[in-house]
Amino acid sequence: DQQVKQNSPSLSVQEGRISILNCDYTNSMFDYFLWYKKYPAEGPTFLISISSIKDKNEDGRFTVFLNKSAKHLSLHIVPSQPGDSAVYFCAAITTGGADGLTFGKGTHLIIQP
């Protein structure tokens, strides 16, 4: 049973517009959430994270929103740039737990010029 789901395998967005990547989770014990970006033949690169005590965290062009009641988080990228084209993974963890990061299957973001 997938505990972290990214329902859109791919997303195409025009350069300069907003990219919104979504992620849902089922395990209510998760209390820390992360987004990673991955280029082919490279390991995932940490992008931004959010603790369950917050509902928003912002870092430059990247903002993560957390809706605990809906068990939903989203990553907003504004404005989208060609270098943002990559696979984005949502990950979740129970801090102090024993299971490591649980990842979604990823969303391939394509920024169109």
Added chain:
Amino acid sequence: KAGVTQTPRYLIKTRGQQVTLSCSPISGHRSVSWYQQTPGQGLQFLFEYFSETQRNKGNFPGRFSGRQFSNSRSEMNVSTLELGDSALYLCASSSQGLDTQYFGPGTRLTVL
């Protein structure tokens, strides 16, 4: 600071063989975790080492093992390789535990 490094980057083995992968964490990081990435299952947690002790373990058979040295470098061993072990093996390090982890480039293992 140098990032997480993994060696080798690519490896080809045959069924039944064993393999050892190496990971050097970011300087000062004491936690090293290993993940397996396959097209069907995505990224899955194998285990975590902290101060030379396995602290957490995912749901993988005993053929997958690891160790950590006093300098925090870690090795992962897979014995009696199966075709299904073909995957990208990623190592990640963090300063304390299983929160914000920084990944290496991975080792691409192909089992023939």
